[in-house]
Amino acid sequence: MSEAITPSDFPVADAxxxxxxxxxxxxxxxxxxxIAVAIIFLALFLVLPLVTVFVQAxxxxxxxxxxxxxxxDAHAAIRLTLVTAAIAVPFNLVFGVAAAWAIAKFQFWGRxxxxxxxxxPFSVSPVVSGxxxxxxxxSQGILGPWLLAHDVQIIFAVPGIxxxxxxxxxxxxxxxxxxxxQEQGTAEEEAALTLGASGWHAFRTVTLPNxxxxxxxxxxxCNARAMGEFGAVSVVSGHIRGLTNTLPLHVEILYNExxxxxxxAVASLLAGLALVTLVIKSVLEWRYAGDxxxxxxx
Amino acid sequence: MLHDLSLDVxxxxxxGLLGPSGSGKTTLLRIIAGLDxxxxxxxxxxxxxxxxxxxxxxxxxxxxxHYALFKHMTVADNIAYGLNARKRSERPxxxxxxxRVSDLLDLIKLSNFGDRYPSQLSGGQRQRIALARAxxxxxxxxxxxxxxxxxDAQVRKDLRRWLREIHDRTGxxxxxxxxxxxxxxxxxxxxxxxDRGRLEQIGTPDEVQEQPAxxxxxxxxxxxxxxxxxxxxxxxxVNGRETPVTAPTNAVGPVKLYVRPWQLQFANEEHAHLNGxxxxxYRAQGRQRIEIDRPGGxxxxxxxxxxxxxxxxxxxxxxxxxxxxxxx
Amino acid sequence: xxxxxxxxxxxxxxxxxIPGFGLTLGYTLTVLSLIVLFPLAALVVRASGLxxxxxxxxxxxxxxxxxxxxxxxxxxxxxxxxxxxxxxxAWVLTRYDFPGRRIxxxxxxxxxxxxxxxxxxxxxxxxxxxxLIGAQLAKVGIEAAxxxxxxxxxxxxxxxxxxxxxVQPLIAEIDREVEEAxxxxxxxxxGTLTKVVLPPLIPAVLTGFALAFARxxxxxxxxxFIAGNLPYVxxxxxxxxxxxxxxxxxxxxxxxxxxxxxxSFTTLLxxxxxxxxxxxxxxxx
Numbered sequence: 001m002s003e004a005i006t007p008s009d010f011p012v013a014d015a016x017x018x019x020x021x022x023x024x025x026x027x028x029x030x031x032x033x034x035i036a037v038a039i040i041f042l043a044l045f046l047v048l049p050l051v052t053v054f055v056q057a058x059x060x061x062x063x064x065x066x067x068x069x070x071x072x073d074a075h076a077a078i079r080l081t082l083v084t085a086a087i088a089v090p091f092n093l094v095f096g097v098a099a100a101w102a103i104a105k106f107q108f109w110g111r112x113x114x115x116x117x118x119x120x121p122f123s124v125s126p127v128v129s130g131x132x133x134x135x136x137x138x139s140q141g142i143l144g145p146w147l148l149a150h151d152v153q154i155i156f157a158v159p160g161i162x163x164x165x166x167x168x169x170x171x172x173x174x175x176x177x178x179x180x181x182q183e184q185g186t187a188e189e190e191a192a193l194t195l196g197a198s199g200w201h202a203f204r205t206v207t208l209p210n211x212x213x214x215x216x217x218x219x220x221x222c223n224a225r226a227m228g229e230f231g232a233v234s235v236v237s238g239h240i241r242g243l244t245n246t247l248p249l250h251v252e253i254l255y256n257e258x259x260x261x262x263x264x265a266v267a268s269l270l271a272g273l274a275l276v277t278l279v280i281k282s283v284l285e286w287r288y289a290g291d292x293x294x295x296x297x298x
Numbered sequence: 299m300l301h302d303l304s305l306d307v308x309x310x311x312x313x314g315l316l317g318p319s320g321s322g323k324t325t326l327l328r329i330i331a332g333l334d335x336x337x338x339x340x341x342x343x344x345x346x347x348x349x350x351x352x353x354x355x356x357x358x359x360x361x362x363x364h365y366a367l368f369k370h371m372t373v374a375d376n377i378a379y380g381l382n383a384r385k386r387s388e389r390p391x392x393x394x395x396x397x398r399v400s401d402l403l404d405l406i407k408l409s410n411f412g413d414r415y416p417s418q419l420s421g422g423q424r425q426r427i428a429l430a431r432a433x434x435x436x437x438x439x440x441x442x443x444x445x446x447x448x449x450d451a452q453v454r455k456d457l458r459r460w461l462r463e464i465h466d467r468t469g470x471x472x473x474x475x476x477x478x479x480x481x482x483x484x485x486x487x488x489x490x491x492x493d494r495g496r497l498e499q500i501g502t503p504d505e506v507q508e509q510p511a512x513x514x515x516x517x518x519x520x521x522x523x524x525x526x527x528x529x530x531x532x533x534x535x536v537n538g539r540e541t542p543v544t545a546p547t548n549a550v551g552p553v554k555l556y557v558r559p560w561q562l563q564f565a566n567e568e569h570a571h572l573n574g575x576x577x578x579x580y581r582a583q584g585r586q587r588i589e590i591d592r593p594g595g596x597x598x599x600x601x602x603x604x605x606x607x608x609x610x611x612x613x614x615x616x617x618x619x620x621x622x623x624x625x626x
Numbered sequence: 627x628x629x630x631x632x633x634x635x636x637x638x639x640x641x642x643x644i645p646g647f648g649l650t651l652g653y654t655l656t657v658l659s660l661i662v663l664f665p666l667a668a669l670v671v672r673a674s675g676l677x678x679x680x681x682x683x684x685x686x687x688x689x690x691x692x693x694x695x696x697x698x699x700x701x702x703x704x705x706x707x708x709x710x711x712x713x714x715x716a717w718v719l720t721r722y723d724f725p726g727r728r729i730x731x732x733x734x735x736x737x738x739x740x741x742x743x744x745x746x747x748x749x750x751x752x753x754x755x756x757x758l759i760g761a762q763l764a765k766v767g768i769e770a771a772x773x774x775x776x777x778x779x780x781x782x783x784x785x786x787x788x789x790x791x792x793v794q795p796l797i798a799e800i801d802r803e804v805e806e807a808x809x810x811x812x813x814x815x816x817g818t819l820t821k822v823v824l825p826p827l828i829p830a831v832l833t834g835f836a837l838a839f840a841r842x843x844x845x846x847x848x849x850x851f852i853a854g855n856l857p858y859v860x861x862x863x864x865x866x867x868x869x870x871x872x873x874x875x876x877x878x879x880x881x882x883x884x885x886x887x888x889x890s891f892t893t894l895l896x897x898x899x900x901x902x903x904x905x906x907x908x909x910x911x
Contacts, residue, residue: 234847
């Protein structure tokens with residue numbers, strides 16, 4: 001213990017000029033192995049299916065690909081998907097902002113329960129989500145006789161598709177905004193009020209700009225899910241070609257008819273949407289990480 | 299939590315609300331601002347009853363502890379916010395708002411910072427922006443919640459002096475909350491000392507220091523030594539020896555005598571009121587601080603200006619030159 | 627100027643000067659009731675009409691029972707797989723820096739973004755006997771498509787992001803000083819990992835596992851194309867609900883749905899318990 005320490009006692013000197021291996025990471029080969037496992041796994045399970053969509057879509061050339069979109073049924077499906085998203089997303093946007101305002105800016109009894117209830121649709125199987133609307137609005141449903149008497153059709157029609165879509169995308173905006181707005185607190189709103197702003201003015205000029213990136217993020221994910229929802233919509237749609245077929249349902253029909261190129265062509269449209277969503281989402285995460293609230297990533 | 303309390307703020311004064319955390323000072327400030335609502339009682343501005351007046355109409359300027367600047371707006375937009383929030387009919391013209399903002403930026407000595415964002419500023423600069431934003435609406439009263447709480451020691455000192463200057467120049471009625479005695483005593487025209495939701499005393503810094511109304515005020519304003527004493531007809535005796543302290547006439551029998559460290563003096567046995575043994579001594583800011591063990595337990599800390607180092611274990615006597623006894 | 631008293635009181639809502647509470651809470655509760663609670667209640671009412679014995683009868687029907695067994699059994703194995711590889715992916719993405727890391731990080735969310743039907747047909751064509759991977763697997767005697775193996779693959783696909791994203795933030799928050807302390811105290815790297823780093827991650831891994839499991843049980847779109855849907859072999863419970871509905875057998879559909887709902891709520895409860903335990907034990911979720 002008492003001998004003088006010479007430079008050669010340090011392993012650094014022995015190992016040439018290599019810095020000592022950090023104590024907080026693994027050996028080089030372990031790292032390389034783990035990275036390889038992760039990349040191969042992700043490539044196999046996630047990237048390959050995505051690539052397949054485009055490969056299959058163009059398997060018979062550009063002509064065949066474009067032919068899939070020349071059909072009136074495809075047009076109808078695109079239109080219905082856009083209409084559905086155009087109703088469901090703003091609906092959930094308004095709901096999400098209102099819910100987040102009540103939950104994040106105020107303390108009240110039963111707040112945690114309310115958050116759990118808003119989250120419920122995420123833990124319900126898509127098929128069950130469709131089923132419950134059939135039980136309410138279907139011909140044998142609770143409101144069925146009344147709807148029949150008044151000649152209102154919801155199930156096997158557009159309203160049912162919109163409702164089911166709203167249900168499955170229900171929590172997106174609220175669960176993104178609640179932690180974000182809780183983190184931001186109420187000081188800025190209070191400052192605006194003391195400066196004479198009305199509640200609405202304070203919301204528009206202070207709250208909304210503060211949550212804009214989080215809101216955009218949530219709307220993006222909500223929209224991707226709304227346009228891509230399959231299970232719930234499938235149950236309530238009735239698969240009437242040209243009338244109640246959304247894009248994912250159209251994909252299913254084409255695939256089951258062994259019209260693979262057309263099925264994958266239409267699917268590539270949805271895959272493209274997913275890619276755009278992922279890119280914008282990632283850009284938002286890289287640039288505005290702090291404005292999205294780290295606690296809720298999906 | 300606040301108990302019934304009444305506070306009268308004079309026009310143009312700089313009033314410090316001083317108290318430990320949890321004393322209710324921030325609550326009181328927020329009630330005045332209209333951010334919190336009292337269960338009972340009234341708020342009166344000038345002659346108007348403002349108790350039921352919504353926060354927007356109170357015309358108060360509130361500077362938040364962490365400033366609450368609008369992150370997404372430039373400094374100029376932050377300052378102009380209150381003016382832009384007014385109804386169209388009451389809103390000043392664009393040019394006038396611009397002029398007002400630039401005047402305020404000059405006042406807070408950040409003339410060229412109008413286009414920056416709050417995130418690009420230091421803590422002290424943000425504090426000044428928050429003040430300018432509050433002043434822009436020409437408030438009836440300016441309220442500051444722990445204005446220097448989140449700043450470094452040096453910046454605090456500069457900003458204190460600066461706030462005093464601004465106040466002297468504008469004559470703006472101002473109430474600020476602090477838990478720092480030095481800050482309150484240095485800045486305020488009058489200090490209101492709060493403790494556990496009660497107003498203990500209100501007065502000029504000299505008044506609260508020279509004639510503290512209660513042991514709480516005394517203890518909160520600085521280091522205090524508690525000594526057991528006997529009061530007899532206005533005289534106060536410690537260990538059977540008379541002290542120069544006078545007691546209120548209704549204080550009779552065993553009382554507590556409160557002494558500041560500098561009100562004690564080393565003395566030889568026959569003049570000493572207290573005695574003990576030196577435990578240790580150290581020097582701080584040009585003065586000696588000496589820790590003394592009292593026989594029967596208890597530790598005294600006294601201050602002395604002489605440079606003599608007192609050896610540990612040395613027996614010493616202490617004489618009480620002045621102190622405070624409160625009526626029960 | 628100010629005369630005031632404030633006393634703490636028990637009340638439904640803490641007072642606040644921020645406006646809009648009544649409006650936003652009222653709107654929230656109304657919409658929540660109409661969109662979520664009322665329709666879910668319809669299922670509960672319908673199921674309670676069947677009674678426990680009615681549900682039991684449906685559940686013990688051999689075809690239903692085997693569908694439930696496939697859904698739960700395969701989802702369990704898939705969630706386990708997703709958790710193991712998901713944890714590795716999360717570790718690699720958080721702790722190591724290598725070219726393309728950010729892109730790979732973004733790719734993890736693909737199953738969230740890609741519509742399930744698209745994923746379903748892509749997986750089906752990849753793993754079909756004449757597909758790119760299916761052909762290779764066939765050589766070693768594994769039939770992927772139209773068997774429970776295919777269901778497993780789809781469930782791993784759909785569950786993976788949950789496994790990664792619940793663990794990732796916790797790995798990022800690991801205090802490096804704790805690892806350094808462990809090393810200074812003489813622990814090997816493996817010892818540090820197994821005794822210091824991994825234990826606090828267990829709740830998150832369990833949560834991710836539970837989420838992936840719940841998602842797998844309920845999943846429909848990405849599975850039905852690859853599963854082949856052979857009754858008693860590769861038929862999943864959600865598909866059986868669809869089949870019962872198309873046969874207008876509402877009671878059967880409701881019974882299966884109720885069982886699935888019960889399982890997903892149990893899973894939710896399980897997750898909450900893990901998180902409560904984790905908060906007590908480690909001070910975070």
